[in-house]
Amino acid sequence: MKEKRKKRFTYITALQILTVAALLLYMQYAVGSGKVSKVFLAAPTDIAQKGIKMITDGTLLPHLLVTLQEVFAGYFLAAAVGITVGLLWVFFPKLEEYMNVFCAAIMAVPKTAILPLLILWFGIGFKSKVVLIFLFAVFTILYNTVTGAKLCDTKYIKVARVFEASRVQTVFKVLIPAALPSIFNGLRLAAATVLTGVIFSEMQSAKAGLGFLLSEAQSNLATARVFFIIILVTLISVGFVKIIAGLEYLLCYKWRKL
Amino acid sequence: MPTIKINHLHKSYTNEKGEATKALEDINLEIRDGEFVCIVGPSGCGKSTLLEMVAGLLDSTSGEILLDDVPVKGTSRDIGVVFQDASLFPWKTVKKNIVFGMDIAKVPKEEQEKRLAKYIRLMNLTEFENKYPAQLSGGMQQRAGIARALVMNPKVLLMDEPFSAVDHLTRCTLQEELVRIRQEENRTVFFVTHDLNEAVYLADRVILLTPRPGRVQQEYTVKLPHPRNRNDDYLIRLATRIMADIGRGCREDEAAEYFI
Numbered sequence: 001m002k003e004k005r006k007k008r009f010t011y012i013t014a015l016q017i018l019t020v021a022a023l024l025l026y027m028q029y030a031v032g033s034g035k036v037s038k039v040f041l042a043a044p045t046d047i048a049q050k051g052i053k054m055i056t057d058g059t060l061l062p063h064l065l066v067t068l069q070e071v072f073a074g075y076f077l078a079a080a081v082g083i084t085v086g087l088l089w090v091f092f093p094k095l096e097e098y099m100n101v102f103c104a105a106i107m108a109v110p111k112t113a114i115l116p117l118l119i120l121w122f123g124i125g126f127k128s129k130v131v132l133i134f135l136f137a138v139f140t141i142l143y144n145t146v147t148g149a150k151l152c153d154t155k156y157i158k159v160a161r162v163f164e165a166s167r168v169q170t171v172f173k174v175l176i177p178a179a180l181p182s183i184f185n186g187l188r189l190a191a192a193t194v195l196t197g198v199i200f201s202e203m204q205s206a207k208a209g210l211g212f213l214l215s216e217a218q219s220n221l222a223t224a225r226v227f228f229i230i231i232l233v234t235l236i237s238v239g240f241v242k243i244i245a246g247l248e249y250l251l252c253y254k255w256r257k258l
Numbered sequence: 259m260p261t262i263k264i265n266h267l268h269k270s271y272t273n274e275k276g277e278a279t280k281a282l283e284d285i286n287l288e289i290r291d292g293e294f295v296c297i298v299g300p301s302g303c304g305k306s307t308l309l310e311m312v313a314g315l316l317d318s319t320s321g322e323i324l325l326d327d328v329p330v331k332g333t334s335r336d337i338g339v340v341f342q343d344a345s346l347f348p349w350k351t352v353k354k355n356i357v358f359g360m361d362i363a364k365v366p367k368e369e370q371e372k373r374l375a376k377y378i379r380l381m382n383l384t385e386f387e388n389k390y391p392a393q394l395s396g397g398m399q400q401r402a403g404i405a406r407a408l409v410m411n412p413k414v415l416l417m418d419e420p421f422s423a424v425d426h427l428t429r430c431t432l433q434e435e436l437v438r439i440r441q442e443e444n445r446t447v448f449f450v451t452h453d454l455n456e457a458v459y460l461a462d463r464v465i466l467l468t469p470r471p472g473r474v475q476q477e478y479t480v481k482l483p484h485p486r487n488r489n490d491d492y493l494i495r496l497a498t499r500i501m502a503d504i505g506r507g508c509r510e511d512e513a514a515e516y517f518i
Binding site: 153158159161163164165169173174180252254 | 315333334343345348349350358362363390392
Protein backbone atom coordinates (compact mmCIF):
# COMPACT_ATOMS: atom_id res chain seq x y z
CA MET A 1 0.00 0.00 0.00
CA LYS A 2 1.01 3.50 -0.71
CA GLU A 3 2.57 5.37 2.11
CA LYS A 4 0.32 8.19 3.13
CA ARG A 5 1.93 11.47 2.39
CA LYS A 6 1.78 13.78 5.32
CA LYS A 7 0.04 16.96 4.35
CA ARG A 8 2.23 19.76 5.47
CA PHE A 9 0.63 22.97 6.43
CA THR A 10 2.67 25.41 4.41
CA TYR A 11 2.26 29.11 3.83
CA ILE A 12 0.79 28.21 0.40
CA THR A 13 -2.08 26.38 2.12
CA ALA A 14 -2.54 29.33 4.45
CA LEU A 15 -2.64 31.69 1.49
CA GLN A 16 -5.22 29.54 -0.26
CA ILE A 17 -7.47 29.50 2.80
CA LEU A 18 -7.07 33.25 3.18
CA THR A 19 -8.07 33.78 -0.45
CA VAL A 20 -11.28 31.80 -0.08
CA ALA A 21 -12.07 33.50 3.23
CA ALA A 22 -11.50 36.90 1.68
CA LEU A 23 -13.79 36.07 -1.23
CA LEU A 24 -16.55 34.88 1.12
CA LEU A 25 -16.11 37.92 3.35
CA TYR A 26 -16.31 40.23 0.35
CA MET A 27 -19.51 38.54 -0.83
CA GLN A 28 -20.95 38.93 2.65
CA TYR A 29 -19.93 42.57 2.90
CA ALA A 30 -20.87 43.57 -0.66
CA VAL A 31 -24.38 42.14 -0.44
CA GLY A 32 -24.93 43.10 3.22
CA SER A 33 -23.97 46.73 2.66
CA GLY A 34 -26.11 46.93 -0.49
CA LYS A 35 -23.15 47.74 -2.77
CA VAL A 36 -24.05 44.76 -4.98
CA SER A 37 -27.67 43.92 -5.59
CA LYS A 38 -29.02 40.65 -4.15
CA VAL A 39 -30.01 39.72 -7.70
CA PHE A 40 -26.41 39.36 -8.77
CA LEU A 41 -24.71 37.92 -5.70
CA ALA A 42 -25.67 36.21 -2.48
CA ALA A 43 -24.17 36.48 0.97
CA PRO A 44 -22.69 33.16 2.18
CA THR A 45 -24.88 33.28 5.30
CA ASP A 46 -27.92 33.80 3.11
CA ILE A 47 -26.93 30.83 0.88
CA ALA A 48 -26.59 28.63 3.94
CA GLN A 49 -29.85 29.84 5.38
CA LYS A 50 -31.80 29.24 2.15
CA GLY A 51 -30.16 25.84 1.79
CA ILE A 52 -31.11 24.75 5.29
CA LYS A 53 -34.64 26.01 4.73
CA MET A 54 -34.96 24.02 1.48
CA ILE A 55 -33.73 20.90 3.22
CA THR A 56 -35.90 21.23 6.33
CA ASP A 57 -39.18 22.29 4.66
CA GLY A 58 -38.92 19.33 2.25
CA THR A 59 -38.80 21.25 -1.04
CA LEU A 60 -35.37 19.90 -1.94
CA LEU A 61 -35.63 16.16 -1.36
CA PRO A 62 -38.20 15.18 -4.05
CA HIS A 63 -36.27 17.11 -6.70
CA LEU A 64 -32.95 15.72 -5.56
CA LEU A 65 -34.34 12.19 -5.79
CA VAL A 66 -35.72 12.78 -9.29
CA THR A 67 -32.34 13.97 -10.53
CA LEU A 68 -30.45 11.14 -8.84
CA GLN A 69 -32.84 8.55 -10.27
CA GLU A 70 -32.44 9.95 -13.77
CA VAL A 71 -28.67 10.04 -13.44
CA PHE A 72 -28.34 6.52 -12.08
CA ALA A 73 -30.79 4.99 -14.55
CA GLY A 74 -29.14 6.69 -17.54
CA TYR A 75 -25.61 6.09 -16.34
CA PHE A 76 -26.01 2.42 -15.53
CA LEU A 77 -27.81 1.81 -18.79
CA ALA A 78 -24.91 3.51 -20.58
CA ALA A 79 -22.33 1.50 -18.61
CA ALA A 80 -24.08 -1.81 -19.33
CA VAL A 81 -24.58 -1.09 -23.03
CA GLY A 82 -21.18 0.59 -23.51
CA ILE A 83 -19.16 -2.23 -21.95
CA THR A 84 -21.23 -5.01 -23.54
CA VAL A 85 -21.12 -3.54 -27.03
CA GLY A 86 -17.42 -2.75 -26.61
CA LEU A 87 -16.67 -6.37 -25.77
CA LEU A 88 -18.91 -7.60 -28.60
CA TRP A 89 -16.87 -5.46 -30.99
CA VAL A 90 -13.72 -7.12 -29.77
CA PHE A 91 -15.40 -10.51 -30.15
CA PHE A 92 -16.80 -9.80 -33.62
CA PRO A 93 -14.61 -7.30 -35.50
CA LYS A 94 -17.15 -7.32 -38.36
CA LEU A 95 -19.72 -5.87 -35.98
CA GLU A 96 -17.37 -3.00 -35.18
CA GLU A 97 -16.74 -2.41 -38.87
CA TYR A 98 -20.51 -2.19 -39.40
CA MET A 99 -21.46 -0.16 -36.32
CA ASN A 100 -18.48 2.14 -35.93
CA VAL A 101 -19.53 4.67 -38.57
CA PHE A 102 -22.98 5.05 -37.00
CA CYS A 103 -21.61 5.37 -33.50
CA ALA A 104 -19.03 7.92 -34.60
CA ALA A 105 -21.77 9.92 -36.34
CA ILE A 106 -24.13 9.90 -33.35
CA MET A 107 -21.24 10.68 -31.04
CA ALA A 108 -20.41 13.76 -33.12
CA VAL A 109 -23.91 15.25 -32.69
CA PRO A 110 -23.96 17.71 -29.79
CA LYS A 111 -26.29 15.86 -27.44
CA THR A 112 -27.97 19.03 -26.23
CA ALA A 113 -28.99 19.79 -29.82
CA ILE A 114 -31.20 16.73 -30.02
CA LEU A 115 -32.99 17.51 -26.76
CA PRO A 116 -36.00 18.98 -28.64
CA LEU A 117 -36.38 15.69 -30.51
CA LEU A 118 -36.04 13.65 -27.33
CA ILE A 119 -38.78 15.75 -25.73
CA LEU A 120 -41.05 15.13 -28.73
CA TRP A 121 -40.41 11.40 -28.56
CA PHE A 122 -40.18 10.76 -24.84
CA GLY A 123 -41.98 13.70 -23.23
CA ILE A 124 -40.58 16.16 -20.71
CA GLY A 125 -40.39 13.65 -17.86
CA PHE A 126 -38.10 10.89 -16.67
CA LYS A 127 -37.67 9.07 -20.00
CA SER A 128 -36.22 11.88 -22.09
CA LYS A 129 -33.69 12.66 -19.33
CA VAL A 130 -32.57 9.06 -19.07
CA VAL A 131 -32.10 8.86 -22.83
CA LEU A 132 -30.10 12.10 -22.87
CA ILE A 133 -27.84 10.95 -20.02
CA PHE A 134 -27.42 7.61 -21.78
CA LEU A 135 -26.27 9.39 -24.96
CA PHE A 136 -23.96 11.64 -22.93
CA ALA A 137 -22.21 8.68 -21.31
CA VAL A 138 -22.41 5.66 -23.59
CA PHE A 139 -19.81 6.56 -26.23
CA THR A 140 -17.12 7.50 -23.74
CA ILE A 141 -17.59 4.14 -22.02
CA LEU A 142 -17.85 2.21 -25.30
CA TYR A 143 -14.71 3.62 -26.90
CA ASN A 144 -12.66 3.31 -23.73
CA THR A 145 -13.68 -0.34 -23.40
CA VAL A 146 -12.74 -1.07 -27.02
CA THR A 147 -9.42 0.76 -26.76
CA GLY A 148 -8.61 -1.01 -23.50
CA ALA A 149 -9.31 -4.44 -24.94
CA LYS A 150 -7.38 -3.66 -28.12
CA LEU A 151 -4.39 -2.37 -26.18
CA CYS A 152 -4.21 -5.68 -24.32
CA ASP A 153 -0.62 -6.73 -24.85
CA THR A 154 -0.33 -9.49 -27.47
CA LYS A 155 1.93 -11.39 -25.09
CA TYR A 156 -1.05 -12.03 -22.80
CA ILE A 157 -3.06 -13.31 -25.76
CA LYS A 158 -0.16 -15.60 -26.63
CA VAL A 159 -0.16 -17.00 -23.09
CA ALA A 160 -3.89 -17.70 -23.39
CA ARG A 161 -3.31 -19.44 -26.73
CA VAL A 162 -0.45 -21.55 -25.39
CA PHE A 163 -2.76 -22.84 -22.66
CA GLU A 164 -5.49 -23.42 -25.25
CA ALA A 165 -8.01 -21.04 -23.71
CA SER A 166 -11.23 -20.76 -25.73
CA ARG A 167 -12.29 -17.40 -27.14
CA VAL A 168 -14.80 -16.92 -24.35
CA GLN A 169 -12.16 -17.77 -21.74
CA THR A 170 -9.68 -15.43 -23.41
CA VAL A 171 -12.19 -12.59 -23.29
CA PHE A 172 -13.23 -13.12 -19.67
CA LYS A 173 -9.92 -14.17 -18.17
CA VAL A 174 -7.54 -12.02 -20.19
CA LEU A 175 -9.14 -9.25 -22.25
CA ILE A 176 -11.55 -7.90 -19.63
CA PRO A 177 -9.02 -7.82 -16.77
CA ALA A 178 -6.49 -6.21 -19.09
CA ALA A 179 -9.09 -3.66 -20.24
CA LEU A 180 -10.38 -2.92 -16.73
CA PRO A 181 -8.24 0.17 -16.09
CA SER A 182 -9.34 1.63 -19.42
CA ILE A 183 -13.00 0.71 -18.81
CA PHE A 184 -12.85 2.53 -15.49
CA ASN A 185 -11.25 5.49 -17.19
CA GLY A 186 -14.32 5.69 -19.43
CA LEU A 187 -16.67 5.27 -16.49
CA ARG A 188 -14.96 8.09 -14.61
CA LEU A 189 -14.99 10.47 -17.57
CA ALA A 190 -18.67 9.69 -18.21
CA ALA A 191 -19.56 10.20 -14.54
CA ALA A 192 -18.07 13.68 -14.73
CA THR A 193 -20.24 14.67 -17.71
CA VAL A 194 -23.65 13.19 -16.95
CA LEU A 195 -24.59 15.86 -14.38
CA THR A 196 -24.11 18.50 -17.08
CA GLY A 197 -26.58 16.70 -19.29
CA VAL A 198 -29.25 16.17 -16.71
CA ILE A 199 -29.16 19.70 -15.26
CA PHE A 200 -29.28 21.23 -18.71
CA SER A 201 -32.27 19.20 -19.83
CA GLU A 202 -34.12 19.78 -16.57
CA MET A 203 -33.59 23.51 -16.98
CA GLN A 204 -34.98 23.41 -20.49
CA SER A 205 -38.13 21.50 -19.80
CA ALA A 206 -39.12 19.54 -16.77
CA LYS A 207 -41.57 19.36 -13.94
CA ALA A 208 -39.09 18.27 -11.34
CA GLY A 209 -35.39 17.87 -10.65
CA LEU A 210 -32.52 20.06 -9.48
CA GLY A 211 -32.29 21.74 -12.89
CA PHE A 212 -35.96 22.59 -12.67
CA LEU A 213 -35.41 24.08 -9.19
CA LEU A 214 -32.48 26.02 -10.54
CA SER A 215 -34.38 27.66 -13.39
CA GLU A 216 -37.33 28.31 -11.05
CA ALA A 217 -35.07 30.04 -8.53
CA GLN A 218 -33.52 32.07 -11.32
CA SER A 219 -36.86 33.27 -12.66
CA ASN A 220 -37.85 34.28 -9.12
CA LEU A 221 -34.55 36.16 -8.79
CA ALA A 222 -33.78 34.00 -5.73
CA THR A 223 -30.01 34.17 -6.28
CA ALA A 224 -29.13 32.65 -2.91
CA ARG A 225 -31.04 29.51 -3.89
CA VAL A 226 -29.31 29.43 -7.28
CA PHE A 227 -25.95 29.47 -5.50
CA PHE A 228 -27.03 26.74 -3.11
CA ILE A 229 -28.18 24.43 -5.93
CA ILE A 230 -24.99 25.02 -7.91
CA ILE A 231 -22.93 24.03 -4.87
CA LEU A 232 -25.13 20.98 -4.29
CA VAL A 233 -24.88 19.80 -7.93
CA THR A 234 -21.11 20.23 -7.86
CA LEU A 235 -20.88 18.14 -4.70
CA ILE A 236 -23.02 15.40 -6.26
CA SER A 237 -20.80 15.38 -9.34
CA VAL A 238 -17.63 15.14 -7.26
CA GLY A 239 -19.16 12.44 -5.07
CA PHE A 240 -20.22 10.42 -8.10
CA VAL A 241 -16.73 10.49 -9.62
CA LYS A 242 -15.28 9.57 -6.21
CA ILE A 243 -17.56 6.53 -5.99
CA ILE A 244 -16.40 5.28 -9.40
CA ALA A 245 -12.76 5.96 -8.51
CA GLY A 246 -13.27 4.06 -5.25
CA LEU A 247 -14.69 1.08 -7.11
CA GLU A 248 -11.72 1.16 -9.46
CA TYR A 249 -9.37 1.27 -6.50
CA LEU A 250 -11.07 -1.78 -4.99
CA LEU A 251 -10.86 -3.78 -8.21
CA CYS A 252 -7.47 -2.74 -9.54
CA TYR A 253 -5.34 -1.20 -6.83
CA LYS A 254 -3.54 -4.35 -5.82
CA TRP A 255 -1.80 -4.86 -9.10
CA ARG A 256 -1.92 -1.46 -10.68
CA LYS A 257 0.11 1.46 -9.51
CA LEU A 258 -2.61 4.05 -9.25
CA MET B 259 12.20 -41.83 -31.62
CA PRO B 260 12.67 -38.07 -31.93
CA THR B 261 10.23 -35.91 -30.00
CA ILE B 262 10.37 -33.01 -32.42
CA LYS B 263 11.09 -33.41 -36.10
CA ILE B 264 11.28 -30.35 -38.32
CA ASN B 265 11.22 -31.03 -42.08
CA HIS B 266 12.00 -28.48 -44.78
CA LEU B 267 10.50 -25.64 -42.80
CA HIS B 268 10.22 -22.29 -44.57
CA LYS B 269 8.82 -19.02 -43.32
CA SER B 270 8.51 -15.79 -45.24
CA TYR B 271 6.69 -12.57 -44.51
CA THR B 272 4.93 -10.47 -47.11
CA ASN B 273 4.80 -6.71 -46.60
CA GLU B 274 2.08 -4.30 -47.83
CA LYS B 275 3.80 -3.94 -51.20
CA GLY B 276 3.61 -7.68 -51.70
CA GLU B 277 7.37 -8.22 -51.41
CA ALA B 278 8.26 -11.41 -49.59
CA THR B 279 11.05 -11.50 -47.02
CA LYS B 280 12.48 -14.87 -46.13
CA ALA B 281 12.80 -15.34 -42.38
CA LEU B 282 13.65 -19.03 -42.27
CA GLU B 283 14.81 -21.27 -45.09
CA ASP B 284 14.76 -25.04 -45.24
CA ILE B 285 15.17 -25.84 -41.56
CA ASN B 286 15.67 -29.52 -40.83
CA LEU B 287 16.08 -30.60 -37.22
CA GLU B 288 15.53 -33.57 -34.99
CA ILE B 289 15.26 -33.12 -31.27
CA ARG B 290 15.35 -36.38 -29.34
CA ASP B 291 13.29 -37.22 -26.31
CA GLY B 292 14.87 -35.66 -23.24
CA GLU B 293 17.39 -33.66 -25.20
CA PHE B 294 18.28 -30.06 -24.34
CA VAL B 295 18.81 -28.07 -27.53
CA CYS B 296 19.87 -24.43 -27.69
CA ILE B 297 19.25 -22.34 -30.78
CA VAL B 298 21.70 -19.47 -31.22
CA GLY B 299 22.30 -16.99 -33.98
CA PRO B 300 22.59 -13.30 -34.75
CA SER B 301 19.59 -11.09 -34.03
CA GLY B 302 17.03 -11.29 -36.79
CA CYS B 303 17.97 -14.84 -37.77
CA GLY B 304 14.51 -16.10 -36.94
CA LYS B 305 15.27 -17.93 -33.68
CA SER B 306 12.11 -16.70 -31.99
CA THR B 307 10.09 -17.22 -35.19
CA LEU B 308 11.19 -20.84 -35.20
CA LEU B 309 10.20 -21.23 -31.56
CA GLU B 310 6.79 -19.67 -32.15
CA MET B 311 6.17 -22.06 -35.03
CA VAL B 312 7.08 -25.07 -32.86
CA ALA B 313 4.74 -23.64 -30.20
CA GLY B 314 1.96 -23.51 -32.79
CA LEU B 315 1.58 -19.74 -32.37
CA LEU B 316 2.69 -19.06 -35.93
CA ASP B 317 2.00 -20.89 -39.20
CA SER B 318 4.83 -21.95 -41.45
CA THR B 319 4.94 -21.00 -45.12
CA SER B 320 5.83 -24.56 -46.05
CA GLY B 321 7.28 -27.65 -44.46
CA GLU B 322 6.18 -29.45 -41.34
CA ILE B 323 6.84 -29.80 -37.63
CA LEU B 324 6.10 -33.17 -36.06
CA LEU B 325 5.70 -33.80 -32.37
CA ASP B 326 5.95 -37.56 -31.78
CA ASP B 327 5.17 -38.03 -35.49
CA VAL B 328 2.00 -35.93 -35.27
CA PRO B 329 2.03 -32.63 -37.20
CA VAL B 330 1.87 -29.54 -34.97
CA LYS B 331 -1.28 -27.64 -35.91
CA GLY B 332 -1.93 -24.81 -33.50
CA THR B 333 -0.98 -24.82 -29.84
CA SER B 334 -0.93 -28.00 -27.80
CA ARG B 335 -0.85 -28.84 -24.11
CA ASP B 336 2.11 -31.14 -24.80
CA ILE B 337 4.17 -28.05 -25.50
CA GLY B 338 4.91 -25.59 -22.71
CA VAL B 339 6.24 -22.13 -23.45
CA VAL B 340 8.32 -19.80 -21.29
CA PHE B 341 8.29 -16.28 -22.67
CA GLN B 342 11.09 -13.74 -22.80
CA ASP B 343 9.78 -11.44 -20.06
CA ALA B 344 7.72 -14.04 -18.16
CA SER B 345 4.48 -12.46 -19.46
CA LEU B 346 2.66 -13.03 -16.19
CA PHE B 347 -0.82 -11.55 -15.93
CA PRO B 348 -0.30 -8.46 -13.74
CA TRP B 349 -3.82 -8.73 -12.30
CA LYS B 350 -3.25 -12.22 -10.89
CA THR B 351 -1.10 -13.31 -7.97
CA VAL B 352 1.84 -15.63 -8.59
CA LYS B 353 -0.28 -18.59 -7.44
CA LYS B 354 -3.22 -17.67 -9.71
CA ASN B 355 -0.82 -17.18 -12.61
CA ILE B 356 0.69 -20.62 -12.11
CA VAL B 357 -2.68 -22.40 -11.94
CA PHE B 358 -4.05 -20.49 -14.97
CA GLY B 359 -3.28 -23.29 -17.44
CA MET B 360 -4.59 -25.99 -15.10
CA ASP B 361 -7.83 -24.02 -14.66
CA ILE B 362 -8.28 -23.86 -18.42
CA ALA B 363 -7.48 -27.57 -18.74
CA LYS B 364 -9.96 -28.30 -15.92
CA VAL B 365 -7.42 -30.16 -13.81
CA PRO B 366 -9.14 -31.26 -10.55
CA LYS B 367 -8.54 -28.87 -7.63
CA GLU B 368 -6.66 -31.38 -5.48
CA GLU B 369 -4.31 -32.22 -8.31
CA GLN B 370 -3.83 -28.47 -8.94
CA GLU B 371 -2.85 -27.92 -5.31
CA LYS B 372 -0.44 -30.83 -5.42
CA ARG B 373 1.33 -29.67 -8.57
CA LEU B 374 1.30 -26.05 -7.42
CA ALA B 375 2.98 -26.97 -4.14
CA LYS B 376 5.58 -29.05 -5.97
CA TYR B 377 6.63 -26.34 -8.41
CA ILE B 378 6.45 -23.53 -5.86
CA ARG B 379 9.03 -25.52 -3.93
CA LEU B 380 11.05 -26.55 -6.96
CA MET B 381 11.25 -22.98 -8.30
CA ASN B 382 12.01 -21.50 -4.86
CA LEU B 383 8.85 -19.41 -4.91
CA THR B 384 7.78 -20.18 -1.34
CA GLU B 385 6.36 -17.08 0.41
CA PHE B 386 5.83 -15.37 -2.94
CA GLU B 387 2.61 -17.21 -3.90
CA ASN B 388 0.31 -14.38 -2.96
CA LYS B 389 2.36 -11.54 -4.37
CA TYR B 390 1.49 -9.73 -7.61
CA PRO B 391 4.03 -9.77 -10.47
CA ALA B 392 4.71 -6.04 -10.04
CA GLN B 393 5.94 -6.80 -6.51
CA LEU B 394 8.55 -9.29 -7.77
CA SER B 395 12.01 -8.91 -9.30
CA GLY B 396 12.53 -9.98 -12.91
CA GLY B 397 14.18 -13.19 -11.75
CA MET B 398 11.29 -14.15 -9.46
CA GLN B 399 8.82 -13.34 -12.24
CA GLN B 400 10.62 -15.70 -14.58
CA ARG B 401 10.64 -18.45 -11.93
CA ALA B 402 6.85 -18.10 -11.82
CA GLY B 403 6.79 -18.13 -15.65
CA ILE B 404 8.72 -21.40 -15.71
CA ALA B 405 6.52 -22.89 -12.97
CA ARG B 406 3.42 -21.91 -14.97
CA ALA B 407 4.71 -23.89 -17.94
CA LEU B 408 5.95 -26.89 -15.92
CA VAL B 409 2.76 -27.50 -13.92
CA MET B 410 1.11 -28.58 -17.17
CA ASN B 411 3.61 -31.46 -17.47
CA PRO B 412 4.43 -30.68 -21.10
CA LYS B 413 6.46 -33.15 -23.13
CA VAL B 414 8.48 -30.31 -24.55
CA LEU B 415 9.47 -27.05 -22.93
CA LEU B 416 10.10 -24.12 -25.27
CA MET B 417 12.04 -21.24 -23.80
CA ASP B 418 12.41 -17.96 -25.68
CA GLU B 419 15.43 -16.07 -24.29
CA PRO B 420 13.96 -16.56 -20.82
CA PHE B 421 16.89 -15.13 -18.88
CA SER B 422 17.78 -12.20 -21.13
CA ALA B 423 15.93 -9.66 -18.99
CA VAL B 424 17.56 -10.52 -15.64
CA ASP B 425 20.90 -9.46 -14.20
CA HIS B 426 23.99 -11.62 -14.60
CA LEU B 427 24.06 -13.18 -11.11
CA THR B 428 20.35 -14.05 -11.18
CA ARG B 429 20.81 -15.46 -14.66
CA CYS B 430 23.54 -17.80 -13.42
CA THR B 431 21.34 -18.96 -10.53
CA LEU B 432 18.39 -19.54 -12.83
CA GLN B 433 20.58 -21.51 -15.24
CA GLU B 434 21.78 -23.73 -12.42
CA GLU B 435 18.21 -24.26 -11.27
CA LEU B 436 17.13 -25.16 -14.79
CA VAL B 437 19.90 -27.77 -14.97
CA ARG B 438 18.82 -29.15 -11.59
CA ILE B 439 15.13 -29.33 -12.57
CA ARG B 440 16.00 -30.99 -15.82
CA GLN B 441 18.04 -33.65 -14.04
CA GLU B 442 15.01 -34.35 -11.85
CA GLU B 443 12.43 -34.40 -14.64
CA ASN B 444 14.37 -35.10 -17.83
CA ARG B 445 12.20 -33.04 -20.15
CA THR B 446 12.89 -32.16 -23.76
CA VAL B 447 13.91 -28.51 -23.87
CA PHE B 448 14.12 -26.21 -26.88
CA PHE B 449 15.93 -23.09 -25.71
CA VAL B 450 16.48 -19.92 -27.73
CA THR B 451 19.25 -17.60 -26.58
CA HIS B 452 21.83 -15.16 -27.87
CA ASP B 453 24.16 -15.81 -24.98
CA LEU B 454 26.70 -18.37 -26.18
CA ASN B 455 28.06 -19.12 -22.70
CA GLU B 456 24.53 -19.83 -21.58
CA ALA B 457 23.99 -22.10 -24.58
CA VAL B 458 27.09 -24.25 -24.03
CA TYR B 459 26.52 -24.39 -20.27
CA LEU B 460 22.94 -25.67 -20.62
CA ALA B 461 22.66 -27.61 -23.84
CA ASP B 462 23.34 -31.12 -25.04
CA ARG B 463 23.43 -29.70 -28.52
CA VAL B 464 23.80 -26.14 -29.81
CA ILE B 465 22.38 -25.18 -33.20
CA LEU B 466 23.68 -22.10 -34.94
CA LEU B 467 21.43 -20.32 -37.43
CA THR B 468 22.66 -18.02 -40.21
CA PRO B 469 21.36 -14.44 -40.42
CA ARG B 470 18.47 -13.52 -42.74
CA PRO B 471 17.19 -15.91 -43.89
CA GLY B 472 17.79 -18.28 -41.00
CA ARG B 473 19.30 -21.58 -42.03
CA VAL B 474 21.03 -24.21 -39.93
CA GLN B 475 24.68 -23.22 -40.26
CA GLN B 476 26.27 -25.65 -37.84
CA GLU B 477 25.52 -28.06 -35.01
CA TYR B 478 27.70 -28.57 -31.93
CA THR B 479 27.37 -31.43 -29.48
CA VAL B 480 28.37 -30.51 -25.94
CA LYS B 481 30.13 -33.62 -24.64
CA LEU B 482 30.26 -32.79 -20.97
CA PRO B 483 28.06 -34.35 -18.30
CA HIS B 484 26.03 -32.28 -15.85
CA PRO B 485 26.60 -30.73 -13.38
CA ARG B 486 29.03 -28.62 -15.37
CA ASN B 487 31.46 -26.01 -14.27
CA ARG B 488 30.74 -22.90 -16.30
CA ASN B 489 34.46 -22.05 -16.37
CA ASP B 490 35.38 -25.44 -17.81
CA ASP B 491 38.00 -25.00 -20.55
CA TYR B 492 36.03 -27.17 -22.91
CA LEU B 493 32.92 -25.00 -22.63
CA ILE B 494 34.87 -21.79 -23.06
CA ARG B 495 36.66 -23.16 -26.11
CA LEU B 496 33.37 -24.32 -27.59
CA ALA B 497 31.74 -20.93 -27.05
CA THR B 498 34.75 -19.24 -28.66
CA ARG B 499 34.50 -21.58 -31.62
CA ILE B 500 30.78 -20.85 -32.10
CA MET B 501 31.57 -17.16 -31.82
CA ALA B 502 34.15 -17.47 -34.58
CA ASP B 503 31.70 -19.39 -36.75
CA ILE B 504 29.09 -16.66 -36.35
CA GLY B 505 31.66 -14.20 -37.63
CA ARG B 506 32.01 -16.32 -40.73
CA GLY B 507 28.27 -16.43 -41.31
CA CYS B 508 27.56 -12.72 -41.27
CA ARG B 509 28.98 -9.25 -41.62
CA GLU B 510 31.26 -7.90 -38.91
CA ASP B 511 28.85 -5.34 -37.46
CA GLU B 512 26.30 -8.05 -36.81
CA ALA B 513 28.81 -10.15 -34.96
CA ALA B 514 29.59 -7.24 -32.67
CA GLU B 515 26.90 -8.11 -30.14
CA TYR B 516 28.59 -11.44 -29.49
CA PHE B 517 31.68 -10.42 -27.61
CA ILE B 518 32.31 -12.84 -24.80
